[in-house]
Amino acid sequence: MSSAKAIASARVQDAAPLFAALGDETRLRLLARLSSGGPGSIARLSVKSQVSRQAISKHLEVLSKAGLVRGNRRGREHIWHLEPKRLSDAREHLDWISRQWDDALGRLKSFVES
Amino acid sequence: MTHSDRIEKQILLHAPKNRVWRALTNAEEFGTWFRVKLEGEFAVGKRIQGKITYPGYEHLTMDVTVDRMDDGQLFSFRWHPAAIDPKIDYSAEPTTLVEFRLREVEGGTMLTVVESGFDQIPAERRAQAFRMNEQGWGTQLENIRRHVIG
Numbered sequence: 001m002s003s004a005k006a007i008a009s010a011r012v013q014d015a016a017p018l019f020a021a022l023g024d025e026t027r028l029r030l031l032a033r034l035s036s037g038g039p040g041s042i043a044r045l046s047v048k049s050q051v052s053r054q055a056i057s058k059h060l061e062v063l064s065k066a067g068l069v070r071g072n073r074r075g076r077e078h079i080w081h082l083e084p085k086r087l088s089d090a091r092e093h094l095d096w097i098s099r100q101w102d103d104a105l106g107r108l109k110s111f112v113e114s
Numbered sequence: 115m116t117h118s119d120r121i122e123k124q125i126l127l128h129a130p131k132n133r134v135w136r137a138l139t140n141a142e143e144f145g146t147w148f149r150v151k152l153e154g155e156f157a158v159g160k161r162i163q164g165k166i167t168y169p170g171y172e173h174l175t176m177d178v179t180v181d182r183m184d185d186g187q188l189f190s191f192r193w194h195p196a197a198i199d200p201k202i203d204y205s206a207e208p209t210t211l212v213e214f215r216l217r218e219v220e221g222g223t224m225l226t227v228v229e230s231g232f233d234q235i236p237a238e239r240r241a242q243a244f245r246m247n248e249q250g251w252g253t254q255l256e257n258i259r260r261h262v263i264g
Contacts, residue, residue: 094232097121104147107147108137108148108225110147111146112133
């Protein structure tokens, strides 16, 4: 296996749980809240939410396992932070399609200019 | 529209606009550079399919439905961007819209390509796109390397 392939393979294995974690409306809302409102406790993240605190806690665990958020203990409660680096990984799928377009348009250019 | 929803590309082609238009809208010419063997011709509202001829992707079928063909200006179609597993029927899933816009400029034609609608694509399908294209990555990286080094 070439090194490029090994890197690609590692990325692929890494990406599946990431997208699985992102594929839920409540979790996407939580990420949006952490993104716009900054770090927060479960109590704050539950405000105006249709979902129970217990459920939110479980969703945060899923996001945490996927590396999308990080929880720091402060006194009796956890404060949850966004991990922006991981979210940017999700963009790589779009980047991949983007590179395919670059490739195809490069071929179109040679085709019409020859 | 959010940033994650679309891909936009622009390229200057040193060729007359009608030449570029033909390369885009003549199915055989399109197939030459895009690397697909399309069965039939492009027509507004028509669905057209063909086998991909790109090395490593020959098991795949391209399946597009033409949206608009505004003579020399705009060619657009809808397709399934991550339809890479021949065993799955994608027909009920959301599509993305691909638009080719042509503009005459000094020295040739400015071509703008916009693919939009990614936010509608299910997350598990995006993840699958990663898994299924594992082999394709090596090729893509090699293409980039060649492009950069020349």
